[in-house]
Amino acid sequence: MRIIQFLPTLAFGDAVGNDTVALQKAMRELGYETKIYAEAVDQRLPKDTASDLCAGMPELNPDDVILYHMSTGSKLNYELEKYPCRKMMIYHNITPPHFFHGYNAQAEANAQYGLDGLKHLADKIDFCFADSDFNKSDLRKAGFACPIEVRPILIPFSDYEKKPDMHIIKKYSDNYQNIIFVGRIAPNKKQQDIISAFAFYKKYINPESRLIFVGNWGGMEKYYNRLVNYVKALELDDVIFTGHIKFPEILAYYQIADLFLCMSEHEGFCVPLVEAMYFQVPILAYQSCAVPWTLGGSGFLTDSKNPAETALLMHRILTDDTLKNQILSNQKERLQDFQYEKIKTLFAGQLRSFLQEK
């Protein structure tokens, strides 16, 4: 029996790519024969990480198992059924198309194509993993009646022990409060709500503060330009868009961060929240989508998008040591749930129970 991981694109450094590679490692450690097949493999990954699906899939037996990573629109969503073996799926979530409206017609169409593909797969999958409770409920809404288990993304924490970029640490280690958000510049992440809260915070509470958006805007140039224009219209200084940066630079931004502010309205898991927990940065987040599940009672959740309320909350967390320590202590506790060995054991149990079913 082989377990074939199967996905349209194996990208370098994104959550799905990291999860796929980490699962391959975990399954090999558990003694399974496994391989990754993808239509597009990022050239920055080591050459033997995955095989090119365009060069053909191996002959699959009924004993074999496909583990399909579902996160986008692809013809694979319609081809999966032709393989004569059992099928498992990991659902990483698809951003609803309406978020991209007016910014990127291709992304909007692809998201719709993905959601249609998801519905198509509903009766063709034998077992599902969902990254969060939120993803599980999305699968049920899409018509999946098969068993679904929640299994958080496998995060390679050892990567975070690498040396951060010292130039950035030196540059921003001053008396300013550094507010950060890490994630792609994308309309579903609602960076505009972070900007408006920061505008209030900087104007009325603490002028010695800066806002740093760590993430690239590739494919979302229209949204990025609109955000930049918003910053200009608010006459705001000290708002930084890093664009795509190297990993040591990302680590450096976490090191200098005083607060992680997330106003996102659509996340399937949100790895940066776990990263903020790892770097002991207090989190203030809007209560929506998978965010409450990922925080698991830690961080500080708000149901408000009022800039004044968010700004005063930021100030409270940054200045009230008791509250800050409570948040950090809870985050430290929640972080334990995402440890590699813990997720690997959870995954191994879920996998075993599915494989034993015939």
Add this chain to the structure above:
Amino acid sequence: MQTVNTEEIMKQIRTEIKEKGLDSSLLSFEEIPFAQEVSHADSNFQPASLQQSAEYLNIRNQIEAYKPVEGNFLVVLIKKIIRKLVKFFIMPIMTEQNALNLHTANAVQQVHNYIQSRAESDKIDIAALVSRIDALEARQAADKQEMAALRSQIRALQLENQELKGLKL
């Protein structure tokens, strides 16, 4: 987990806003017009832009001829027949296009790698120059100190000389 009384904190914050009369009305994002079409013809070199394009090409350089057909049964049937009929024509073009895309992606990645390696070596050169400047500055400071010490020695000798001349007289 320790209990954080979020409701109480929110209540206090709302009261504070009311008491201080803080005006939370800001320019809304909705008032910002959608940006015009994004121009890629910027005359300035933007490393981040090159990196993003290289990354995009790395992942999405292979196009697909397959698209799901939509419509009622008859429309789907007709579309599928048309698709079968033109397959012999489309597929070789797609293969050629994919080969071209792959080489383009590779070329862009190579340019990006080259620029990055140049930037890295420039960084090393700059670091070496900075440490050389630091060493020279330190040497200059030491020389200045030495010169000051010599000057004071000269002054002392001059004074001694004057005193000796005075004694002779």
